[in-house]
Amino acid sequence: MSDLPETPSPKAARILAAAGELLLARGVRGVTIAEVAQRAHVGKGTAYLYWKTKEDLVLDLVCRDFLALSGEVTARLATDPGLVRPSRLCAHIVAAAPAHPFVNAVKAGGGELLGPLAADPRAAELLDLLGPDGVMRRVLPIWRAHDLARDDWPLPDQAFALQALLTGFLLCPAPNDLDPTAVLPAAVTALLGPERATEEQVRSAADAGTRVIAGEQAAARALVGLPATTG
Numbered sequence: 171m172s173d174l175p176e177t178p179s180p181k182a183a184r185i186l187a188a189a190g191e192l193l194l195a196r197g198v199r200g201v202t203i204a205e206v207a208q209r210a211h212v213g214k215g216t217a218y219l220y221w222k223t224k225e226d227l228v229l230d231l232v233c234r235d236f237l238a239l240s241g242e243v244t245a246r247l248a249t250d251p252g253l254v255r256p257s258r259l260c261a262h263i264v265a266a267a268p269a270h271p272f273v274n275a276v277k278a279g280g281g282e283l284l285g286p287l288a289a290d291p292r293a294a295e296l297l298d299l300l301g302p303d304g305v306m307r308r309v310l311p312i313w314r315a316h317d318l319a320r321d322d323w324p325l326p327d328q329a330f331a332l333q334a335l336l337t338g339f340l341l342c343p344a345p346n347d348l349d350p351t352a353v354l355p356a357a358v359t360a361l362l363g364p365e366r367a368t369e370e371q372v373r374s375a376a377d378a379g380t381r382v383i384a385g386e387q388a389a390a391r392a393l394v395g396l397p398a399t400t401g
Contacts, residue, residue: 256365271283304386309382332358
């Protein structure tokens with residue numbers, strides 16, 4: 171799992187790190203707040219100062235994983251605007267997703283890692299805000315407006331087709347003789363059409379995409395009570 175976004179205190183950071191390690195090892199059903207506190211070398215009551223329930227702690231971890239994945243995308247866009255091209259951005263997110271187990275667990279319906287917590291309305295909203303499908307759905311109109319995707323197809327139909335394509339690459343194991351990172355860009359181009367944007371349009375699309383993702387990040391933070399800005 172990649173580094174989590176900022177935490178309010180060193181103790182909270184240790185609690186989050188301990189919870190993440192235990193969850194990845196045992197799944198949500200096999201972890202208690204008492205065990206998390208012991209592993210973090212704090213009192214059980216200290217954990218409850220930051221999170222009222224185990225569910226709140228886990229959802230905080232889930233949110234931070236979504237923020238980390240989307241933050242990686244915006245950081246790359248700042249230095250490499252060309253990443254906004256559909257063929258590149260889709261491949262980048264699919265390649266980056268395996269490093270974010272909580273994002274993957276929500277996407278896959280919970281499994282042993284999150285169990286029934288994946289059905290929590292807040293988890294579903296996080297997936298809609300910052301999951302790979304949600305991000306692509308919100309960036310798709312930007313692609314269409316900047317000559318990076320065909321616009322002769324009804325947007326809802328096009329968005330659904332793109333979601334189905336990404337879900338397949340995220341959840342279905344590839345044959346041993348295929349490289350998904352090579353196949354996906356071609357598949358995206360076949361679906362969305364050629365990328366005809368000028369370099370100026372690409373930069374404009376990257377800026378617009380970054381703003382959209384920032385808005386979704388702010389909504390995700392508010393959902394679980396994280397600070398609206400880093401600090």
